[in-house]
Amino acid sequence: MSIKPSLKTISKIPTYVPGGSKSDSKKTIKLSSNENALGTSPKVKQAFAKSKHELHRYPDATCVELREELGKYYNLPMEQIICSNGSDELIRMIAKVFASSGDEVLSSQYGFLAYEIAALAAGAKSVIAKEKNFTTNIDNLLTKVTKNTKIIFLANPNNPTGTSIPFYEIKRLHKNISKDTILVLDSAYSEFIDDKDYKDGLEFAKKHKNIVILKTFSKIFGLGGVRVGWGFGSKEVIDFLYKIRDVFPVSLPAQRAAIAALNDKSFTQKSKQHTIKWVKKLNEFFDYLGFDTTASKGNFVTITTTKKTKFTIDDFFEYLKTNGIVARPLKGYKMNNSLRISIGTNSEMKKLIAVAKKFCSGKA
Numbered sequence: 001m002s003i004k005p006s007l008k009t010i011s012k013i014p015t016y017v018p019g020g021s022k023s024d025s026k027k028t029i030k031l032s033s034n035e036n037a038l039g040t041s042p043k044v045k046q047a048f049a050k051s052k053h054e055l056h057r058y059p060d061a062t063c064v065e066l067r068e069e070l071g072k073y074y075n076l077p078m079e080q081i082i083c084s085n086g087s088d089e090l091i092r093m094i095a096k097v098f099a100s101s102g103d104e105v106l107s108s109q110y111g112f113l114a115y116e117i118a119a120l121a122a123g124a125k126s127v128i129a130k131e132k133n134f135t136t137n138i139d140n141l142l143t144k145v146t147k148n149t150k151i152i153f154l155a156n157p158n159n160p161t162g163t164s165i166p167f168y169e170i171k172r173l174h175k176n177i178s179k180d181t182i183l184v185l186d187s188a189y190s191e192f193i194d195d196k197d198y199k200d201g202l203e204f205a206k207k208h209k210n211i212v213i214l215k216t217f218s219k220i221f222g223l224g225g226v227r228v229g230w231g232f233g234s235k236e237v238i239d240f241l242y243k244i245r246d247v248f249p250v251s252l253p254a255q256r257a258a259i260a261a262l263n264d265k266s267f268t269q270k271s272k273q274h275t276i277k278w279v280k281k282l283n284e285f286f287d288y289l290g291f292d293t294t295a296s297k298g299n300f301v302t303i304t305t306t307k308k309t310k311f312t313i314d315d316f317f318e319y320l321k322t323n324g325i326v327a328r329p330l331k332g333y334k335m336n337n338s339l340r341i342s343i344g345t346n347s348e349m350k351k352l353i354a355v356a357k358k359f360c361s362g363k364a
């Protein structure tokens with residue numbers, strides 16, 4: 001007897017390797033998973049702790065209260081919101097519902113790896129459009145659109161590059177694709193960005209049936225460990241997603257924590273200011289050391305070695321690790337000379353700068 005998966009192409013699916021959490025030091029500074037630098041709001045921790053009295057209860061299956069709060073917060077009709085066990089789960093659900101064998105799922109060269117994995121897991125073909133300067137290129141995406149393109153996944157700002165594109169470019173893409181193609185705008189990092197040309201797409205999605213916006217509580221709301229994501233789209237699309245949704249994907253403590261997180265605006269404001277401040281400082285610092293940097297709008301910086309740096313990114317990564325700092329290598333994205341470093345606390349950032357300076361001075 002030999003055990004065979006029904007999906008013949010399963011061995012072609014890349015394995016997603018999450019950010020590491022161990023270094024060579026007893027006290028690790030984890031800068032590998034774009035978690036919130038300030039941790040989790042004390043009010044959210046309180047709400048989470050309070051839920052211990054109800055742990056024997058099943059959670060509300062469709063997250064009514066959470067969707068009501070999301071509806072108020074983002075000015076959305078709650079019937080068009082679906083909550084999930086992290087937005088990763090929604091990425092897979094969308095691929096499963098809208099693509100299968102013979103279909104194409106389009107994403108950008110350095111787009112979030114979960115898109116390609118979800119496409120292949122659904123049995124569809126993953127099609128990739130080249131980027132320019134680590135930035136999504138709408139013309140290149142449009143040249144890859146065919147009659148078989150069922151879904152386009154786009155993160156804006158993107159992980160792992162941090163780059164973003166103006167909303168008029170997203171509109172141009174939407175205008176030039178079929179109304180039957182689902183355009184997924186992953187706005188996981190939208191709360192960190194202030195650019196006047198930027199939009200998370202929620203208002204636009206109210207007017208178009210083929211757009212889904214993804215959001216997460218893992219970033220600015222500081223709840224990566226709790227797993228809550230959500231999506232907004234037309235009633236038709238959201239209803240399809242409900243058909244294959246787990247019955248209880250968001251645990252009771254997770255729902256309580258997410259509601260409390262929405263209600264602590266001073267925490268999210270502080271997280272945003274802290275992040276923007278350190279992205280700027282780190283990019284200036286790494287530019288000064290001779291790295292190439294991107295105009296990151298996420299809670300991380302992405303750096304690439306150049307002729308000026310005179311060492312490999314692997315050497316730099318290992319040196320950081322020896323000194324207790326874990327960053328994220330990007331070989332899985334074929335960004336072989338790049339490293340992604342998440343924003344941490346003030347003291348973690350100061351340590352990073354000191355260690356990086358020491359490494360580079362030894363190489364000069």
Ligand SMILES: Cc1ncc(COP(=O)(O)O)c(C=O)c1O
Pocket residue numbers: 033034085086087088089112155158159186188215216217218224227228229
């Ligand atoms: C662009 C993007 N989308 C989605 C996710 C997944 O987030 P979640 O923790 O909600 O599954 C991430 C996580 O890093 C991300 O960077």
